[in-house]
Amino acid sequence: MTIHVRDAVESDVAAIRDIFVACYGGEYPYQQFLDVHSLKKLVFADDTVLLAAEDDATGRVVGTASVVSNVGAWGDLAAEFGRLAVHPDARGAGVGNMLMQERLGRVRDRIHVGVVENRVAHPFSQRISVQHGFVPVGFLPLKLKFHGRGSVALFTRHFGDAMSLRRNHPRIIPEVYAIAERALENCGLNCDVIVETGAVPYPHLDDFELQTLSTEGYATLLRFQRGRVHQREVFGPVRLHYGMFQIRARNSRYLLALSQGQVVGGVGIMIDEYEHSARIFEVITVDDRPVRFLLSEVERICRTEWGIEYVEIDVNAHAPRMQKTLLQLGFHPVGYVPALAFHDVERFDVVKMARLNVPAPSREMALVPQANPFADLVIDALEQHTVVPRVAAALPRIGMFRGMTDEQSEAVASACSVTEFPSGTRVFQEGHPGSRLYMILDGQIDVLVGETPRKVGTAQAGETLGEMSLISQPCHSATAVAGSSVTAAVLTHEKLRKVVDSRPDIGVIIYRNLAEGLGQKLRRLDETMTHEAVDSSARPIPSWKEKR
Incomplete structure (x- = not known):
């Protein structure tokens, strides 16, 4: 042939x-x-x-x-x-x-x-x-x-x-690093990224109204430079200044944020009704305030009203705040393309992020060996994402997090992992350094003290362990052993510190509840020790929950 x-x-x-x-x-x-x-x-x-x-x-x-x-x-x-x-x-x-x-x-x-x-x-x-x-x-x-x-x-x-036009030293959040490192290496580049561990997401404000762009609001939005001319954090195939005809021809639309009747921002979305997919291609605002509102509204409407199963967005690799905000809204880094977008006089690396509104894919795929690491990284992140709703739903039952809004609970849950402890497993040891907070989701954990371990209490689902090391003690004051099969959410001190640093409102709630909870536990422990001193007969000590 x-x-x-x-x-x-x-x-x-x-x-x-x-x-x-x-x-x-x-x-x-x-x-x-x-x-x-x-x-x-x-x-x-x-x-x-x-x-x-x-x-x-x-x-x-x-x-x-x-x-x-x-x-x-x-x-x-x-x-x-x-x-x-x-x-x-x-x-x-x-x-x-x-x-x-x-x-x-x-x-x-x-x-x-x-x-x-x-x-x-x-x-x-x-x-x-x-x-x-x-x-x-x-x-x-x-x-x-x-x-x-x-x-x-x-x-x-x-x-x-x-590559000669590429802007060096992108600024990315830690969750992007593994994908970025591999992509840069594959493209023959040194990994020159700067990891922004303290990136602060855009504020969660909801005092805006949502409206669909019409010709009436077009001129107002076109006057805004942030996100369109300067500080472009999102890239895409359609831009506002292409005109309403091109926007509609590409099956695209803009949603506007209004404050006191005035347009303060807009987000562009391209919809594929057959694919049940969407792409966010531009975010234009007068300042920082409406950014998260617009993105969260798009995420909500895609999921609850438009039946969208896959949402994608190309994010400037020099915009860690946008990356962090999207991460909190359930988007995950799924790709990293060096020098993909051109702006001003330079080419910018792009972080591809996506939100999946259906279960994560199977790992059974026919991939060439070079592509396997990316699939593993993405699927690992998606599977971890299933943890967030479960932990967020449990947090209101845990005293340390009582009084949080749903959004605050999700922000804390996104920093957690979930671990299983078979019955009899040691969770932590008395005298050893404490670096984690354990939130019991299912099962119970026995608390023991002394060189010859003596049970002094039981922590049940809805309680926490390890919190004392957050306040005053670098080492555990007791040993914890799984009294049954246990499922626990784990929050490291470092991740908790980052949450508190970026969200002082959450920190106020946590430390207020923490102080109250520790006071109650100390009082219960005093009562137990006093009771044992008076009554020398050996008998099981009721759980903390039974003593309430």
């Missing part, structure tokens, strides 16, 4: 559609490639290169691929290498590699960054990407609707002056 690759023409449209139907049936995620009229538009579109692989002997089109340049803003010089498909009858003849090679030849002088989103159902397209110099930089969990939902491995390659 002799194949040559050329630009697709209008007469190829039916054959290209048939290739996608033969490969994927009627559930291909990119529905425009199954529609003849949409394909005709792509043939003539300025922002798309659509190729056809033709069998010279028969004149039949047996493969197709495209390069789409609307993955970023017009000035980003970024393009997606996508929609590569080879008819099942023509596979094994190197058609896929020929299409990739031709795409590179067509656009290498026109772009700075190329990205590929390869399905993880099979490694064929991933291997083609690797063979042509693309490297893995992320894992997008369940992004596509394909026989349910399917994940994709994210690959990138840089061209021309991309």
Whole structure:
């Protein structure tokens, strides 16, 4: 079989559609490639290169691929290498590699960054990407609707002056570091990131009204520079100044924040109703105050009203406050693309973050070895995220956190991990340094003192252990042993300090309750010790909860 690759023409449209139907049936995620009229538009579109692989002997089109340049803003010089498909009858003849090679030849002088989103159902397209110099930089969990939902491995390659224009030393939160380090290494760069351990999220304020953008509010929002001209923390393929026609043509909309009837900010969202997915592409505000409100409202509406299952956002790698805020709203870092976005006179690294409103994906995937670490990092984070609702729901029952709002409980829960202790397991030892607070979710933990351990109490679900070391003692004053199978939320002192530093309102509640709770426990312990001194007969000591 002799194949040559050329630009697709209008007469190829039916054959290209048939290739996608033969490969994927009627559930291909990119529905425009199954529609003849949409394909005709792509043939003539300025922002798309659509190729056809033709069998010279028969004149039949047996493969197709495209390069789409609307993955970023017009000035980003970024393009997606996508929609590569080879008819099942023509596979094994190197058609896929020929299409990739031709795409590179067509656009290498026109772009700075190329990205590929390869399905993880099979490694064929991933291997083609690797063979042509693309490297893995992320894992997008369940992004596509394909026989349910399917994940994709994210690959990138840089061209021309991309790296010489890159802004050095991105500022990222700790949760981004592992993905950023691997992505930078894969791209041949030193890991030059600055980890911002003390990044403070945007304030949680809800004294705003929400409204959909109309032509009436357009001019007001256009006058704001923060997030649009300066301090761009979010990047995307649509921008407000493109005009209302372009915004609506891309199935996009803006939600506005109003304060006392005046527009103070807006957030742009692109909706794919077929995919049940959304992309946040711009956040414009007059100051810091409406940022979190706008993002939290988008997250809420996507989840509760629009039926969105996957929400994605490209965040400036030099914007740790935005990264931290999104993390608290349930978004997770899923990719890191160096030099993806162009702003002013530099190219900026981008942290891809996503929120998944369906269960985490299975780990059974057909990934090339280079992509496996990204999938593990992302799925680990998603599985940890399931901990947050459980811990947040339990916190109001724990005295130390009594009086917190739902939002404050979620902020604390996001800093916790959950650990299981089989019955008889030592949780901590008397005299050993204390560095963790244990919140019992299920089961009971016995408290013992002395060289010959003597039981002096029992902590039940809804109580905490280890809190005394937070106030005055660096070492545990007793030994704790699981009296049954125990599930406990664990909060390290370091993470608690970071929560309190960034959220003084939470700190006030915690330390007030902590002081009251310790006073009650000390009184109960005094009563127990006094009782034992008077009554020398050995008998079981009731739990703290029974003595209340």
